[in-house]
Amino acid sequence: xxxxxKNIEFSYDRIPxxxxxxxxxxxxxxxxxxxxxxxxxxxxxxxxxxxxKIRKGAVLLDDHNISTYRSDRLARVMAYVPQSExxxxxxxxxDAVLLGRKPYISWRPARRDMEVVDEILMRLNLExxxxxxxxxxxxxxxxxxxxxxxxxxxxxxxxxxxxTANLDLKHQMEVLDLLRSLTSRGIxxxxxxxxxxxxSLYGTRVMMMKEGKIFASGGMEVFTAENxxxxxDVKVHMIHENGSVYIIPNRYEIK
Amino acid sequence: xxxxxxxxxxxxxxxRRILFVLMVxxxxxxxxxxxxxxxxxxxxxxxxxRVLSGRGDAISGQIIxxxxxxxxxxxxxxxxxxxxxxxxxxxxxxxxxASPFTLGISGAAAFGAAFAIVMSGSLGGSSGTGTDxxxxxxxxxxxxxxxxxxxxxxxxxxxxxxxxxxPEVMILAGIAIGSLFNAGVSALQYxxxxxxxxxxxxxxxxxxxxxxxxxVVVLSLLLFPILIFxxxxxxxxxxxxxxxxxxxxxxxxxxxxxxxxxxxASLATAVVVSFYGIIAFVGLVxxxxxxxxxxxxxxxxxxxxxxFGAMFLLLSDTVARTLFSPVILxxxxxxxxxxxxxxxxxxxxxxxxxxxx
Ligand SMILES: Nc1ncnc2c1ncn2[C@@H]1O[C@H](COP(=O)(O)OP(=O)(O)O)[C@@H](O)[C@H]1O
Ligand SMILES: [Mg+2]
Numbered sequence: 001x002x003x004x005x006k007n008i009e010f011s012y013d014r015i016p017x018x019x020x021x022x023x024x025x026x027x028x029x030x031x032x033x034x035x036x037x038x039x040x041x042x043x044x045x046x047x048x049x050x051x052x053k054i055r056k057g058a059v060l061l062d063d064h065n066i067s068t069y070r071s072d073r074l075a076r077v078m079a080y081v082p083q084s085e086x087x088x089x090x091x092x093x094x095d096a097v098l099l100g101r102k103p104y105i106s107w108r109p110a111r112r113d114m115e116v117v118d119e120i121l122m123r124l125n126l127e128x129x130x131x132x133x134x135x136x137x138x139x140x141x142x143x144x145x146x147x148x149x150x151x152x153x154x155x156x157x158x159x160x161x162x163x164t165a166n167l168d169l170k171h172q173m174e175v176l177d178l179l180r181s182l183t184s185r186g187i188x189x190x191x192x193x194x195x196x197x198x199x200s201l202y203g204t205r206v207m208m209m210k211e212g213k214i215f216a217s218g219g220m221e222v223f224t225a226e227n228x229x230x231x232x233d234v235k236v237h238m239i240h241e242n243g244s245v246y247i248i249p250n251r252y253e254i255k
Numbered sequence: 256x257x258x259x260x261x262x263x264x265x266x267x268x269x270x271r272r273i274l275f276v277l278m279v280x281x282x283x284x285x286x287x288x289x290x291x292x293x294x295x296x297x298x299x300x301x302x303x304x305r306v307l308s309g310r311g312d313a314i315s316g317q318i319i320x321x322x323x324x325x326x327x328x329x330x331x332x333x334x335x336x337x338x339x340x341x342x343x344x345x346x347x348x349x350x351x352x353a354s355p356f357t358l359g360i361s362g363a364a365a366f367g368a369a370f371a372i373v374m375s376g377s378l379g380g381s382s383g384t385g386t387d388x389x390x391x392x393x394x395x396x397x398x399x400x401x402x403x404x405x406x407x408x409x410x411x412x413x414x415x416x417x418x419x420x421x422p423e424v425m426i427l428a429g430i431a432i433g434s435l436f437n438a439g440v441s442a443l444q445y446x447x448x449x450x451x452x453x454x455x456x457x458x459x460x461x462x463x464x465x466x467x468x469x470x471v472v473v474l475s476l477l478l479f480p481i482l483i484f485x486x487x488x489x490x491x492x493x494x495x496x497x498x499x500x501x502x503x504x505x506x507x508x509x510x511x512x513x514x515x516x517x518x519x520a521s522l523a524t525a526v527v528v529s530f531y532g533i534i535a536f537v538g539l540v541x542x543x544x545x546x547x548x549x550x551x552x553x554x555x556x557x558x559x560x561x562x563f564g565a566m567f568l569l570l571s572d573t574v575a576r577t578l579f580s581p582v583i584l585x586x587x588x589x590x591x592x593x594x595x596x597x598x599x600x601x602x603x604x605x606x607x608x609x610x611x612x
Contacts (some may be wrong), residue, residue, distance in 0.1 A: 046500065049504055050503070051500045051503045051504055070506075071503075071506035071507070071508065072506035073506075074506065075504065075505050075506035078504070079504065080500070080501065080504035082498060082500055082501050082504075089496060089497045089551075090496070090546075090550075090551040091493075091496075091550065091551055091552065092268070092550065094261065094264075094265050094268075095493075095550070095552055096497075099490075099493055099494060099497070099505070100505075102490050102491075102493075102494055102505050102506070102507075103505060103506050105490060107487070108554075114262050114265065115262070117261075118261050118262050121261055122261075127261055130261045130264065130265070131261075131264050131265070131268065153505070159504075
């Protein structure tokens with residue numbers, strides 16, 4: 001499923017936040033949105049699946065405008081993992097993941113719904129905690145539950161807002177490895193990420209956002225010292241090693 | 256290593272939740288029978304069977320059919336309405352302190368009742384002269400309490416429509432409107448005569464002594480569609496518990512679901528309150544008790560709270576009738592006396608253990 005962002009504009013109470021975003025994202029791409037706080041990453045993610053209604057422009061899925069989708073139809077194609085939940089949901093893991101089947105369920109879950117949940121819990125190594133309360137899991141496990149819930153929607157496009165926030169190094173890598181593995185199944189993954197080092201480590205495609213616009217977009221070649229200094233207003237060192245780029249801010253030279 | 260069969264575990268869990276509901280129904284039936292046989296006049300279980308099969312004597316028939324049974328059914332229906340509304344409001348507002356009265360209904364209904372009492376007192380001159388005028392006045396008070404409750408609910412829902420139907424907007428608007436009406440009640444109490452003042456205060460204690468078949472019929476016709484409506488929306492309510500944005504991404508029309516759910520819950524509450532006065536605590540505490548027992552899944556939480564609430568209010572009313580017999584306490588006082596310790600007990604027992612299921 002190809003996603004086409006056509007000149008998207010969005011304002012909160014007349015304050016423009018997205019100022020004309022254009023992009024095409026192909027099936028199975030792994031896209032990271034990076035940029036400073038307030039640059040509009042979260043807002044863009046929410047516009048992509050209609051949580052926020054855009055004022056101008058359009059989001060097309062294989063040439064169909066998402067505003068023409070029925071809401072539960074759209075939920076079968078696109079799933080959203082919010083930035084860390086305000087408070088963990090008071091539910092068992094199985095129930096939380098089953099909630100992702102909502103677009104397919106009217107009264108009670110069918111056998112297939114249960115099987116999908118079962119399969120996803122296994123795949124994400126959550127089978128041992130299936131009957132535990134979500135609140136009682138570690139941060140990394142909770143994040144996996146939320147991703148599992150989104151996968152239960154059987155989406156073709158997965159949107160995530162800062163999926164590695166609040167996670168330690170190992171769990172950050174675990175989550176990103178998991179997301180990367182989804183793209184090989186043809187799922188398009190689009191996520192906001194404020195850690196540019198992680199983005200450069202994993203991102204097959206980077207969209208740099210600044211003040212509501214796409215500032216630079218492409219593969220590893222966009223990670224240049226000039227781009228990053230321009231993006232964040234800080235001086236950086238770039239270290240190239242084994243094909244990866246490591247970005248080290250220079251703390252004595254904030255512009 | 257053998258993998259645990261997750262689907263089986265989940266089915267077991269679902270079975271336990273259904274078992275809980277069945278248990279509550281059984282207790283409710285037992286309390287129901289006990290409530291019919293206890294009271295000033297002696298009635299036995301076999302009397303109930305005889306009367307219900309049309310073979311009883313006139314006196315026990317009169318007592319069972321016209322006094323005890325309507326009161327038992329009123330307690331069940333009022334408890335059902337308050338507890339299911341409370342469960343829905345707590346989910347929709349994502350707030351454990353939400354109750355059927357969060358949108359200011361208790362204040363508005365009390366104002367409506369006080370308004371009718373004071374007005375009919377000053378218009379009709381001497382109130383309480385004949386039985387007819389007393390009955391008329393009773394209906395007027397009921398009607399006024401209901402209308403003002405719905406005015407306050409409508410007002411808050413309209414505000415929410417404009418300012419965004421978020422839990423915060425609704426809770427704050429409810430607090431504001433509620434205190435406005437409470438001020439109104441105080442003002443009316445200040446200008447009321449002694450008789451009217453007593454009537455106002457008495458109205459504010461929830462009391463099922465006013466129960467008759469008419470209200471029971473109205474309540475059942477209203478409540479069952481509302482309960483089915485709640486159940487049909489339970490997946491949306493569950494999604495809303497995890498935040499509006501997430502719910503929208505699951506295809507839930509968050510504002511609309513919240514507005515219609517609040518409206519239905521408020522309607523059920525307003526009718527109960529205008530019939531029987533303010534019965535505190537049931538709508539706040541019963542959903543918590545049930546949630547501790549079977550978890551927060553609205554598909555089970557709503558019907559289980561409804562039944563538990565019905566059982567709980569009937570139990571409270573039966574205790575209220577018999578504890579200091581022949582003096583009958585208003586049930587509104589008893590619900591807090593029974594509910595608060597029960598809830599604290601569960602709170603302490605459940606500490607650090609979560610749900611017992
Ligand atoms: N609900 C909101 N109402 C008003 N302004 C908002 C809201 N959410 C975000 N903003 C503003 O929009 C801009 C972009 O925010 P956001 O998309 O969250 O950025 P990012 O995720 O890149 O940090 C910021 O200036 C922020 O203050
Ligand atoms: Mg953000």
